[in-house]
Amino acid sequence: xxxxxxxxxxxxxxxxxxxxxxxxxxxxxxxxxxxxxxxxxxxxxxxxxxxxxxxxxxxxxxxxxxxxxxxxxxxxxxxxxxxxxxxxxxxxxxxxxxxxxxxxxxxxxxxxxxxxxxxxxxxxxxxxxxxxxxxxxxxxxxxxxxxxxxxxxxxxxxxxxxxxxxxxxxxxxxxxxxxxxxxxxxxxxxxxxxxxxxxxxxxxxxxxxxxxxxxxxxxxxxxxxxxxxxxxxxxxxxxxxxxxxxxxxxxxxxxxxxxxxxxxxxxxxxxxxxxxxxxxxxxxxxxxxxxxxxxxxxxxxxxxxxxxxxxxxxxxxxxxxxxxxxxxxxxxxxxxxxxxxxxxxxxxxxxxxxxxxxxxxxxxxxxxxxxxxxxxxxxxxxxxxxxxxxxxxxxxxxxxxxxxxxxxxxxxxxxxxxxxxxxxxxxxxxxxxxxxxxxxxxxxxxxxxxxxxxxxxxxxxxxxxxxxxxxxxxxxxxxxxxxxxxxxxxxxxxxxxxxxxxxxxxxxxxxxxxxxxxxxxxxxxxxxxxxxxxxxxxxxxxxxxxxxxxxxx
Numbered sequence: 160x161x162x163x164x165x166x167x168x169x170x171x172x173x174x175x176x177x178x179x180x181x182x183x184x185x186x187x188x189x190x191x192x193x194x195x196x197x198x199x200x201x202x203x204x205x206x207x208x209x210x211x212x213x214x215x216x217x218x219x220x221x222x223x224x225x226x227x228x229x230x231x232x233x234x235x236x237x238x239x240x241x242x243x244x245x246x247x248x249x250x251x252x253x254x255x256x257x258x259x260x261x262x263x264x265x266x267x268x269x270x271x272x273x274x275x276x277x278x279x280x281x282x283x284x285x286x287x288x289x290x291x292x293x294x295x296x297x298x299x300x301x302x303x304x305x306x307x308x309x310x311x312x313x314x315x316x317x318x319x320x321x322x323x324x325x326x327x328x329x330x331x332x333x334x335x336x337x338x339x340x341x342x343x344x345x346x347x348x349x350x351x352x353x354x355x356x357x358x359x360x361x362x363x364x365x366x367x368x369x370x371x372x373x374x375x376x377x378x379x380x381x382x383x384x385x386x387x388x389x390x391x392x393x394x395x396x397x398x399x400x401x402x403x404x405x406x407x408x409x410x411x412x413x414x415x416x417x418x419x420x421x422x423x424x425x426x427x428x429x430x431x432x433x434x435x436x437x438x439x440x441x442x443x444x445x446x447x448x449x450x451x452x453x454x455x456x457x458x459x460x461x462x463x464x465x466x467x468x469x470x471x472x473x474x475x476x477x478x479x480x481x482x483x484x485x486x487x488x489x490x491x492x493x494x495x496x497x498x499x500x501x502x503x504x505x506x507x508x509x510x511x512x513x514x515x516x517x518x519x520x521x522x523x524x525x526x527x528x529x530x531x532x533x534x535x536x537x538x539x540x541x542x543x544x545x546x547x548x549x550x551x552x553x554x555x556x557x558x559x560x561x562x563x564x565x566x567x568x569x570x571x572x573x574x575x576x577x578x579x580x581x582x583x584x585x586x587x588x589x590x591x592x593x594x595x596x597x598x599x600x601x602x603x604x605x606x607x608x609x610x611x612x613x614x615x616x617x618x619x620x621x622x623x624x625x626x627x628x629x630x631x632x633x634x635x636x637x638x639x640x641x642x643x644x645x646x647x648x649x650x651x652x653x654x655x656x657x658x659x660x661x662x663x664x665x666x667x668x669x670x671x672x673x674x675x676x677x678x679x680x681x682x683x684x685x686x687x688x689x690x691x692x693x694x695x696x697x698x699x700x701x702x703x704x705x706x707x708x709x710x711x712x
Contacts, residue, residue, distance in 0.1 A: 167225060174338055175273060176230050181334045182269055183221040183233065189323050190214030196319050202312055205251050209244070216240055234273055238282055241266060245289055253313045254297045258320035263290050265324050272335060367438040369416055370423035378437040378445060382499075385447070385492040393492045394456040396434075396446040397502035398426065399510055401482040403442040409607045410577050414479060421481050425470070429463050445499065453489045460487060484510035539656060544568040546652045553696050554648075554689075564645060567617045571624050571649060574604025598633045601625050620645050624653070629683045647686040651677065651693050654685065674698065 166172070166180040194211035220233040249259040263286060270282045365377035373381075385393065400422045407415035419442070426436050426444055433455075434448035448456070463485065471480050486505020488498035547568045548561060556564070575583055578600050582593045589597060601622055608618035623637060624646045630638030642650075658673035668676070674694050681690035 165225070171228070174342065176224070176228075178335065178338065179230065179233065179273055180221065180225050182273070182331060183217055183224055183237075185327060185330055185334075187214045187217035187221060189327055190217060193319060193323050197316070200315055200319075202316060206312070206316060209248060209251065213240070213244060238270075238285065242285070242289065246293060249293045249297075252316055252320075254301075255294050256317075257313060258316055259293070260290060261317075261320050261324045265327055268328075269331060370419055370438050372423050372426075372444070373435060373437040375437065375439040378439050378447075381435065381437075381447060382495055385449075385495045388492060391450050391492050392452060392490070393495060393498070394434075394446075394448040394451045394453075394487055394489050395495065395498045395502045396430070396448070396456075396459070396485060396487045397499065397506040398422070398444040398446070398483050398485040399506050400442040400444075401484055401510065402479075405610050406479055409603060409610065410479070418479055418481065422483060425466070425481060425483070429459060429466065433459070445502075447495075449492070451489075456487050456489055460485075539660065540569045540572075542656050543571070543649070543652055546656065547649060550648060550652065550693055550696055554692060560645075563616055564648075566614065567620050567624075567645060567649060568652075570604070570608065570614055570617065571621055571653070572600065572604065573607055573614075574600035574602065574621065576607075577603035598625070602634055619643065620649070624649050626650070627684045628686050632684075642686075647689055651685050651690050654680070655693070655697075670697065 165184060166177045172180070190210045191214040194207050194209075194214065197206045197210065217237075220236055223229045223236075224233040245259055245263065248262065249255075249257070252258045267283060267286055270286065271279060274282055365373055365380070367374040400418060403415055403418060406418055419438075422444065423436070423438070426446065430436055430446045430448075433451070434446045437445045437447070439445050448459075463483070467481070467483060471482075484506050486502045486509060488501035488505075490498050544565055547564055551561060551564055575597075578597055582589065582596055585593065601624065605618050605622035608614035608621050614621075620643055623635065623643055626632035626635065626637040626642045626646060627650075628639060628642070628647070630636050632642075655673050655677060658668045658676055659670055661667045674697060677685065677690050677694055681687040
């Protein structure tokens with residue numbers, strides 16, 4: 160059985176209230192114990208009854224304190240008990256030479272602990288006046304004392320009282336000390352946590368958690384110190400991560416965060432031993448170098464350029480290339496803000512030249528990334544291209560459109576690079592949430608295509624190539640001839656190739672079964688005219704029907 164059941168838990172009672180409950184429990188226990196001992200050693204009946212009655216009274220006070228949760232009322236009634244019981248005990252147990260003075264000395268520290276302010280002072284004054292008055296009364300009126308000075312009962316009673324008082328004092332002070340040590344331990348833990356929280360807050364205030372570099376607040380504080388510090392020559396490098404917004408918008412912020420971390424790792428490999436690195440914006444880093452010279456800055460600039468080139472050659476197909484635009488300024492620390500602006504200006508001029516062709520390069524990298532993740536992608540695109548060109552010729556599409564159709568067949572699923580591996584490569588049927596995540600690839604692909612001048616003409620087709628003839632496709636829910644003609648063609652060929660190809664969760668159909676499925680879905684998923692012409696093409700390679708006039712709209 161837990162102690163908290165008797166004295167109260169931390170959430171319900173204050174420390175002083177728990178001490179009150181503990182003292183009342185101790186008091187009633189010792190009262191009944193004292194009554195029992197007096198009965199055993201055959202003390203007079205008043206010596207047995209008085210502590211027993213006191214114990215029952217303390218039970219009532221304990222009920223008020225523990226159950227009813229009163230604090231001041233039990234203490235006030237306890238002081239009233241003292242004022243009544245001490246004079247009775249005084250005259251029954253030998254006066255100043257009996258047990259009563261011992262009890263008085265026991266009550267004083269308890270009162271001092273439980274009460275505060277004027278209540279404490281008033282109670283202690285009462286405990287001083289009460290025994291002093293009884294002492295003088297006894298001096299002038301010694302006859303009322305019931306227990307003779309030299310009686311065996313008196314010495315026995317005194318021995319029992321001393322034993323009880325020693326146990327009570329030791330117990331009370333043990334409880335008080337225990338509570339104090341608990342509070343002291345908690346205070347130490349709280350202090351340690353507070354200090355740790357302050358350190359963590361300071362760290363967060365001056366550091367960027369994503370890249371583990373210093374942040375803008377730290378940069379501003381460093382600028383202030385440099386401006387007011389001892390005169391010295393300093394260098395300021397300004398770096399910008401090229402294409403971060405493009406990566407965030409098309410591949411997601413997870414890829415963008417990885418690119419920033421790669422940039423921070425690259426900067427640490429160059430500047431960690433010579434300067435302080437700060438991330439001052441979404442894609443901007445600044446490096447401050449103190450007590451340096453322009454020759455050192457030029458060497459670091461060349462080293463950064465060379466390392467970027469080497470890293471770009473070593474990148475595998477599954478990684479976005481890191482490209483940085485940067486510049487530096489050199490001069491006195493008193494002019495550090497102008498040096499920062501100078502470095503930033505050089506960086507922006509370099510960035511203009513870098514951005515020409517960068518997004519197209521990333522498109523190529525994205526295509527390689529997709530092929531590296533899913534080996535079936537390249538062969539699927541190649542089959543799609545051949546089928547699409549053959550079908551386009553059969554239905555009389557102009558040769559001038561063929562180049563865009565080839566691009567469409569090759570890049571229609573480029574948005575799958577933004578789909579997590581655990582969904583894209585899942586060896587079983589997708590859940591509803593996973594299916595919705597997979598459907599996002601057409602929107603991601605459209606955004607990717609908009610960043611490339613080469614793919615821009617087919618961006619709209621990429622967005623709409625999963626629309627259904629009956630309007631139940633995605634992402635826009637287009638129906639019938641609202642769907643671009645090129646998308647209706649690709650949907651049929653994409654569906655056919657998907658059905659005859661193996662998937663992680665199923666084997667591919669036979670061509671005959673796939674053609675039957677195309678016929679069944681004609682008019683719901685697929686353009687019925689185009690679907691039937693495609694089936695006819697596959698079944699009879701020599702049939703050529705010009706249906707441009709009645710299917711375009």
